[in-house]
Amino acid sequence: MAVRKVSGLLLDIDSTQDEQGLACIRLFLRTGKGIECFTDPDFRPYFYVLCDDAAKRKKELEGMEWQDANRKVRLLKAEAVEKANAGNALKVSFKNTSDLTFVRGEIRKAAGVKETREYDIPFAKRYVIDKGLEPMGYAVVEADAENRALRVACDRERDEAVKRLRVCCFDLETLSPGRFSDPKRDAIVMISYADADEQHVFTFGKKVKRDYVTVFDDERGMVQALVDKIKEKDPDIVVTYNGDSFDFPYLKERCQRLGLKFDVNADGSEPVVRQKGMDKAVKVRGRQHVDAFQIVRLLARLGVLDLVKFDLEAVAKALYGEEKEKVKPEEINQAWDSGKGLERVADYNLADAAYTLRIARDYLPLTVEMAKLTKQTAFDVSRSSTGILVEYLLIDKSYRNNLLIPNKPREEEVEARAEKSFEGGYVKSPVPGLHENIAVLDFRSMYPSIIVSHHISPDTLNCACCKGLDKHKAPTGDWFCDKRQGFFSSLLEDILNKRIEIQKQMKAVAKDTTEYKVLYARQWALKILLNSFYGVLGYARFRWYSRECATAVTAWGRHYVHEVLQAAENDGFTPLYADSDSAFLILPREKSEDDVKKFAKKVNEALPGVMELEFEGYYRRGIFVTKKEGGAAKKKYALMDFEGNLTIVGFEYVRRDWAQIAKETQKRVIEAVLKEGKPDKAVKVVRETIERLKQGRVPKEELFMYTMLRRTVGKYEQVAPHVAAAEKAIKRGKDIGVGSVLEFIITKSGKTISEKAELAEFVREGDYDAEYYINNQVVPAVIKIMRELGYSEQDLVHGGKQSSLGAFT
DNA sequence: TAATTCGCTAGACCGA
DNA sequence: TCGGTCTAGCGAA
Numbered sequence: 001m002a003v004r005k006v007s008g009l010l011l012d013i014d015s016t017q018d019e020q021g022l023a024c025i026r027l028f029l030r031t032g033k034g035i036e037c038f039t040d041p042d043f044r045p046y047f048y049v050l051c052d053d054a055a056k057r058k059k060e061l062e063g064m065e066w067q068d069a070n071r072k073v074r075l076l077k078a079e080a081v082e083k084a085n086a087g088n089a090l091k092v093s094f095k096n097t098s099d100l101t102f103v104r105g106e107i108r109k110a111a112g113v114k115e116t117r118e119y120d121i122p123f124a125k126r127y128v129i130d131k132g133l134e135p136m137g138y139a140v141v142e143a144d145a146e147n148r149a150l151r152v153a154c155d156r157e158r159d160e161a162v163k164r165l166r167v168c169c170f171d172l173e174t175l176s177p178g179r180f181s182d183p184k185r186d187a188i189v190m191i192s193y194a195d196a197d198e199q200h201v202f203t204f205g206k207k208v209k210r211d212y213v214t215v216f217d218d219e220r221g222m223v224q225a226l227v228d229k230i231k232e233k234d235p236d237i238v239v240t241y242n243g244d245s246f247d248f249p250y251l252k253e254r255c256q257r258l259g260l261k262f263d264v265n266a267d268g269s270e271p272v273v274r275q276k277g278m279d280k281a282v283k284v285r286g287r288q289h290v291d292a293f294q295i296v297r298l299l300a301r302l303g304v305l306d307l308v309k310f311d312l313e314a315v316a317k318a319l320y321g322e323e324k325e326k327v328k329p330e331e332i333n334q335a336w337d338s339g340k341g342l343e344r345v346a347d348y349n350l351a352d353a354a355y356t357l358r359i360a361r362d363y364l365p366l367t368v369e370m371a372k373l374t375k376q377t378a379f380d381v382s383r384s385s386t387g388i389l390v391e392y393l394l395i396d397k398s399y400r401n402n403l404l405i406p407n408k409p410r411e412e413e414v415e416a417r418a419e420k421s422f423e424g425g426y427v428k429s430p431v432p433g434l435h436e437n438i439a440v441l442d443f444r445s446m447y448p449s450i451i452v453s454h455h456i457s458p459d460t461l462n463c464a465c466c467k468g469l470d471k472h473k474a475p476t477g478d479w480f481c482d483k484r485q486g487f488f489s490s491l492l493e494d495i496l497n498k499r500i501e502i503q504k505q506m507k508a509v510a511k512d513t514t515e516y517k518v519l520y521a522r523q524w525a526l527k528i529l530l531n532s533f534y535g536v537l538g539y540a541r542f543r544w545y546s547r548e549c550a551t552a553v554t555a556w557g558r559h560y561v562h563e564v565l566q567a568a569e570n571d572g573f574t575p576l577y578a579d580s581d582s583a584f585l586i587l588p589r590e591k592s593e594d595d596v597k598k599f600a601k602k603v604n605e606a607l608p609g610v611m612e613l614e615f616e617g618y619y620r621r622g623i624f625v626t627k628k629e630g631g632a633a634k635k636k637y638a639l640m641d642f643e644g645n646l647t648i649v650g651f652e653y654v655r656r657d658w659a660q661i662a663k664e665t666q667k668r669v670i671e672a673v674l675k676e677g678k679p680d681k682a683v684k685v686v687r688e689t690i691e692r693l694k695q696g697r698v699p700k701e702e703l704f705m706y707t708m709l710r711r712t713v714g715k716y717e718q719v720a721p722h723v724a725a726a727e728k729a730i731k732r733g734k735d736i737g738v739g740s741v742l743e744f745i746i747t748k749s750g751k752t753i754s755e756k757a758e759l760a761e762f763v764r765e766g767d768y769d770a771e772y773y774i775n776n777q778v779v780p781a782v783i784k785i786m787r788e789l790g791y792s793e794q795d796l797v798h799g800g801k802q803s804s805l806g807a808f809t
Numbered sequence: 810t811a812a813t814t815c816g817c818t819a820g821a822c823c824g825a
Numbered sequence: 826t827c828g829g830t831c832t833a834g835c836g837a838a
Contacts, residue, residue, distance in 0.1 A: 276810075277810035384810095385810075385811065421813095421814075423814080424813070425814070425837095442838095532813095533812090537812085538812075539811080541810095541811065554814080580815085582838080627817070627818090628817080629817095629818095633817070634816060635816055635817075635836070635838085636837095652818095654837095657819085716833085717821090717831085717832060718820080718822070720820065720833065720834085721820075721821095723833095752821080776819080776820090
């Protein structure tokens with residue numbers, strides 16, 4: 001029998017059943033021949049059973065039969081296995097996944113069975129982990145003439161995935177006659193397509209004067225052209241923007257209506273729309289469908305992007321600083337009906353696909369690296385939370401270490417865990433007012449480094465061998481093994497070291513190369529995982545949840561920050577403020593930046609393991625303020641370095657739920673005070689703003705406030721302004737979904753603020769409540785700063801005090 | 810389908 | 826109408 005050995009990019013993995021009802025894994029690889037599908041009919045779904053006596057129960061279980069009205073199921077086999085963290089484990093296998101699902105609940109009732117494990121690892125993921133494969137990495141397959149895989153292994157030698165990835169994007173424009181587009185009724189009027197080599201817009205029946213536009217006779221011809229184009233280009237990855245919830249489902253429905261086959265999957269089948277939680281997700285079998293919208297959402301969660309709206313216009317601006325013209329749905333309808341201005345629509349349509357392609361080009365490397373690290377497909381990675389990614393990283397690592405994976409907690413357990421919160425970081429009350437010569441120190445990746453340095457892991461917790469030893473005894477009283485690093489902790493250390501190694505490699509590579517971009521993406525993926533480890537330890541649904549570990553981490557964190565503050569004071573610095581992993585120190589006249597660095601060095605010599613205190617910066621001036629209710633405000637301050645650069649933290653200026661006019665005024669006040677030391681100028685700025693508001697000439701944009709609608713309108717106990725605005729808009733026929741960020745204004749009409757609140761699009765220029773914006777926005781934002789300089793509200797709003805109060809003496 | 814706690818503040822809501 | 830309490834959202838780390 002001829003055996004062929006091929007290496008290819010592992011794009012997709014799923015499973016089917018053969019004629020005999022046996023589960024069969026399918027692997028989709030990009031080889032020299034295109035995307036080839038290989039099957040592995042010999043891998044069986046399984047899970048583990050922990051029992052009192054493995055040898056005895058093996059026979060019993062193999063003899064058992066489970067049945068209902070429709071079927072009878074038996075195990076394929078049960079085999080005793082040695083696991084590093086459990087005795088008497090049986091690995092029980094099944095013909096297929098539905099048999100497994102049928103039996104997994106029942107088998108717990110069998111005599112001698114104590115527990116079942118790993119019964120909820122999806123079959124295809126199970127295969128990837130057990131075979132040591134890497135999705136979006138290369139795999140070597142030895143296959144017979146029918147493409148049955150006889151051997152499968154990861155091909156770590158090859159690493160050119162990102163360079164060679166075939167990516168294509170498309171985007172639809174549809175008709176929406178006075179309502180949201182409905183694929184059952186409304187036609188697609190334009191489709192843009194973009195890949196590395198070509199860009200097109202397809203339309204039908206109209207004249208469009210653009211050379212990149214191809215005009216077809218009808219919608220059917222146009223849609224067919226897209227389908228043909230995708231099949232011709234045979235991409236590894238199809239990227240859309242919002243394709244999960246819009247473009248793909250819409251296309252699918254249209255194809256059905258038009259009698260077209262939407263056969264763009266690598267095996268010639270059609271994409272499937274899956275329900276994923278509250279959202280949809282569209283799978284293109286054999287290839288990967290990545291919705292760039294999900295990538296953008298991830299970037300927003302990571303703080304790379306600060307977005308209110310997630311449309312491509314906002315993204316283009318935030319990511320690339322470029323203005324992209326928006327063409328509204330009604331404009332598209334109008335252009336289509338009149339046949340005029342279709343060039344503008346085509347430009348817009350093409351720009352959508354082009355920007356989507358650009359986002360893909362820039363951020364697919366991160367997806368690819370994350371896929372390889374966590375053994376998930378690009379499809380899954382781009383739609384997963386960091387919690388899920390960490391979980392799969394640990395699942396894979398468990399398998400490699402022959403460890404049995406803990407089960408997901410039951411719902412009662414989740415509730416019980418969530419009920420008891422735990423103490424977090426320490427925040428020191430600052431001294432309100434103006435300060436000069438402030439040094440900021442912080443612990444580099446504090447929580448990860450505590451976990452690594454103190455061997456924090458569920459399996460090293462309170463070990464018998466280290467009882468009474470002080471070395472890894474947390475302030476909580478729990479201790480961790482000194483002899484063993486622990487599963488969780490050692491994995492974290494590996495990641496930490498790997499990242500340092502990659503960062504070293506990056507220094508030897510030119511920045512504009514693909515190699516650099518890949519390395520950058522790799523260390524970034526590691527950083528994301530690194531920073532999620534502590535969070536999941538205290539996450540109620542996490543398999544490896546450990547309250548003891550989570551509390552030990554924060555307790556040590558508080559301990560070390562206190563130590564630094566104390567040591568600083570002993571050395572002649574004045575501790576000003578601290579938050580979780582940082583320490584703000586005021587330098588006395590005789591001390592310099594160098595002394596701070598020396599101090600940090602001294603601290604570092606005494607710190608355990610990989611923990612490190614870093615010098616973050618030295619600032620000329622800083623201001624801390626008093627809370628409205630009195631007392632020093634935490635998490636709110638502004639610093640200015642010796643070059644005049646401002647850092648504003650926690651103030652209204654950084655909050656999206658405050659109006660631009662208040663934020664901008666606040667910033668100018670901070671600038672006047674910190675940069676120029678001119679509080680009287682600040683007063684002038686405030687008075688001018690108030691005057692402008694009173695005259696009613698402030699444009700809408702400066703008055704918008706943004707707040708997310710976090711639940712369905714009816715589910716609120718209190719109707720806040722943004723909810724009231726949403727209610728009114730919905731009554732007018734607007735469709736507002738949970739999770740959308742509302743842009744609203746406080747208008748003149750109504751009594752309460754909620755009554756006055758309206759979505760910005762329904763408000764005409766000049767219709768705003770000046771009193772509200774003065775008294776509830778501008779004044780509260782600036783008064784907290786001006787108060788520190790001895791000014792009162794009256795001083796700002798009315799005449800009064802003009803002289804500076806010698807703020808810097 | 811879902812990473813953590815700490816902290817500030819608004820505006821609604823409720824009872825006197 | 827006023828003041829206290831609570832819901833809700835956002836940001837820091």
